[in-house]
Amino acid sequence: MEGLRRKDSNIERYIMLSALQDRNEKLYYRIASDYIEEIMPIIYTPIVGEACIEFSHIFRRAKGFYITPDDKGDLLKILDNWPEKDIRVIVITDGQRILGLGDLGANGMGIPIGKLALYTACAGIHPNQCLPVMLDVGTNNKEIREDILYLGYPKERIKGKAYFELVHEFVMAVQEKYPNALIQFEDFLTPNAYALLNIYKDKVLCFNDDIQGTAAVALAGLYATTRITKIPFPDLKIMFLGAGSAATGIADLLVLALVKEGLTKQEALDRLWFVDINGLVVSSRTDLMPHNLPYAHNHLPSNFIESIKTIKPHVLIGATGAFGAFSKEVIAIMSDLNERPVIFALSNPTSKAECTAEQAYTWSYGKAVFASGSPFDMVQFNGKEYHPGQGNNAYIFPGIGLGAIVAHASIIPDELFLTAAKTLSETVSDKNIEEGAIYPRLTEIRTISLEVALAVSEKAFDLGIARIKKPKNLRQTILDYMYDPNY
Numbered sequence: 432m433e434g435l436r437r438k439d440s441n442i443e444r445y446i447m448l449s450a451l452q453d454r455n456e457k458l459y460y461r462i463a464s465d466y467i468e469e470i471m472p473i474i475y476t477p478i479v480g481e482a483c484i485e486f487s488h489i490f491r492r493a494k495g496f497y498i499t500p501d502d503k504g505d506l507l508k509i510l511d512n513w514p515e516k517d518i519r520v521i522v523i524t525d526g527q528r529i530l531g532l533g534d535l536g537a538n539g540m541g542i543p544i545g546k547l548a549l550y551t552a553c554a555g556i557h558p559n560q561c562l563p564v565m566l567d568v569g570t571n572n573k574e575i576r577e578d579i580l581y582l583g584y585p586k587e588r589i590k591g592k593a594y595f596e597l598v599h600e601f602v603m604a605v606q607e608k609y610p611n612a613l614i615q616f617e618d619f620l621t622p623n624a625y626a627l628l629n630i631y632k633d634k635v636l637c638f639n640d641d642i643q644g645t646a647a648v649a650l651a652g653l654y655a656t657t658r659i660t661k662i663p664f665p666d667l668k669i670m671f672l673g674a675g676s677a678a679t680g681i682a683d684l685l686v687l688a689l690v691k692e693g694l695t696k697q698e699a700l701d702r703l704w705f706v707d708i709n710g711l712v713v714s715s716r717t718d719l720m721p722h723n724l725p726y727a728h729n730h731l732p733s734n735f736i737e738s739i740k741t742i743k744p745h746v747l748i749g750a751t752g753a754f755g756a757f758s759k760e761v762i763a764i765m766s767d768l769n770e771r772p773v774i775f776a777l778s779n780p781t782s783k784a785e786c787t788a789e790q791a792y793t794w795s796y797g798k799a800v801f802a803s804g805s806p807f808d809m810v811q812f813n814g815k816e817y818h819p820g821q822g823n824n825a826y827i828f829p830g831i832g833l834g835a836i837v838a839h840a841s842i843i844p845d846e847l848f849l850t851a852a853k854t855l856s857e858t859v860s861d862k863n864i865e866e867g868a869i870y871p872r873l874t875e876i877r878t879i880s881l882e883v884a885l886a887v888s889e890k891a892f893d894l895g896i897a898r899i900k901k902p903k904n905l906r907q908t909i910l911d912y913m914y915d916p917n918y
C-alpha cells in the first residue's frame with residue numbers, strides 16, 4: 432500500500448495494481464478486500480474510465496478473451512484455448528458505450544476486467560472462474576482506430592445481422608462449454624443492450640448490468656431516501672433526465688416495485704417522467720425509441736426547467752452522460768419544491784456526473800439527499816458534514832452473481848433484482864441515514880454481497896429456477912463457496 436500511495440497519479444496506481452494482479456493474484460485480492468474504499472475507485476469507476484481511454488498505451492499483458500468478426504464459425508474451438516474449464520461468470524462488452532465515455536472499441540476491455548475483479552473482491556467468486564470477454568467488432572471512433580498502438584480490430588463496427596449472429600454464436604458456445612456460467616452484458620449501446628437482453632433474458636443465465644444492475648442500486652437508494660424525506664415510496668414522483676438504458680432500466684424496475692406495493696401499472700407509469708435532449712418525453716413526439724414509449728405522457732411538450740416546475744418531482748435522476756446537466760437553477764428549483772429534494776447524479780465517471788456532491792449540497796443549502804454513480808468525498812458546508820452516497824453497481828451485481836451461481840439458476844428474472852434492491856436497502860443503518868448517506872459503507876461490501884446472494888438464491892429456489900436441490904444451510908453453502916484471499 433505504501434508503494435501504491437507513493438505513485439503520482441491514479442493511472443499509475445491502476446497500472447501498478449494491474450501488474451500485481453498478474454504477478455500475485457492473491458495479494459491483489461487481499462489488498463482489494465482490505466482497502467476496498469481506496470482500491471475500488473482505481474480498479475473500477477472512475478479511474479477504470481481513464482484506463483480504458485489509454486488502454487492501448489498502458490497495456491502490459493492480455494487478460495481475457497477477444498472475439499473478432501474473423502472468428503465467426505470458430506468460437507467453440509477458440510474457447511478451448513482458454514485454460515480454465517469451470518467458468519462461472521463472464522462479463523462481455525463490445526466497447527460501444529464505455530461508462531459515459533462513448534465508443535472506445537477494444538480499449539473497453541478494462542471494463543470486463545474491472546467488473547470481474549469486483550466479483551472476486553466483493554463477493555468471493557474465484558478469480559479462475561471469471562472470464563472477461565471483448566466482442567471486438569470494430570470501432571467507429573476514428574481517433575482510436577487510427578491510433579498506432581490500438582490493439583483492437585482496426586475497422587468500422589459490424590452491425591445488424593452480422594453483429595447479432597456473432598453474439599449468438601458466442602452465447603451458444605458458452606452454453607455448451609460453460610453451462611454454469613452467468614453472462615453479464617456490460618456497456619453496450621442502448622439499442623443493442625435492449626435487443627440482446629430481450630433475446631436472451633428468458634433463455635440463458637444472463638443480465639445487463641447497465642439496465643438491471645443500475646436499476647437495483649437506484650431502487651435500493653430510493654427506498655432508503657424515504658427514511659429521510661418521509662415520503663412513502665408509492666407516493667414518489669420521479670423525473671429522469673436522460674432516456675437511455677440506465678434511466679429506463681431504473682423506471683422498468685420501479686414499475687415492478689410500485690405494482691408490488693399495490694399500484695396499478697398505469698398508476699406506476701404516471702409517477703415516472705422522462706426528459707431527454709429533446710425535452711419532456713410526451714406521446715406526440717415521433718423520435719422515441721421502443722423502450723421510451725411506455726413512459727410517454729399525454730402532456731404538452733416542454734423543456735427540462737419548465738417540466739420540473741409543472742410536474743414538481745420529489746426525485747431527480749440523472750443518467751445523461753452530460754456533466755453539469757443539473758445546473759444551479761435546477762437544484763434551486765428542486766429545493767424550492769421540496770423540503771428534502773432527492774438528487775441522483777448517476778452518470779459515470781466523475782467527469783460526466785450531472786453535478787458534484789458539493790454543488791448539490793451548496794446549491795440546495797444543505798437540503799439535498801444526494802447520491803452519485805461515481806464516488807465523491809464528504810462535503811463540509813456551513814460547518815456541517817454531508818456524506819454523499821455512491822449508487823455503486825458493485826453493491827448489487829457481485830451478490831446477484833454469487834446468488835445465481837450457488838443456486839445454479841437457469842435465468843435471472845427481474846424479480847431477483849427487486850429482491851436484491853430490497854436486501855441492499857435493508858443493510859443501510861440508522862447511522863448511515865443520520866449522516867445523510869443512503870447506501871452502506873463499502874467496507875461492508877463482502878457482508879452485503881453475502882446477504883444479497885442469500886436473498887437472491889432463496890428467491891431462485893422459490894421461483895423454481897434453481898437447477899440443484901436446495902442445500903440445507905444455504906448461508907453456509909455460500910460461505911463455503913467464497914474465495915478467501917487470505918494466506
Ligand SMILES: O=C([O-])CC(=O)C(=O)O
Pocket residue numbers: 476529530531618640641778779804823824
Ligand atoms: O461502472 C459503473 O460504475 C456503472 C456502470 O456500469 C456504468 O456506468 O456503465
Ligand SMILES: [Mg+2]
Pocket residue numbers: 530617618640641
Ligand atoms: Mg456499465
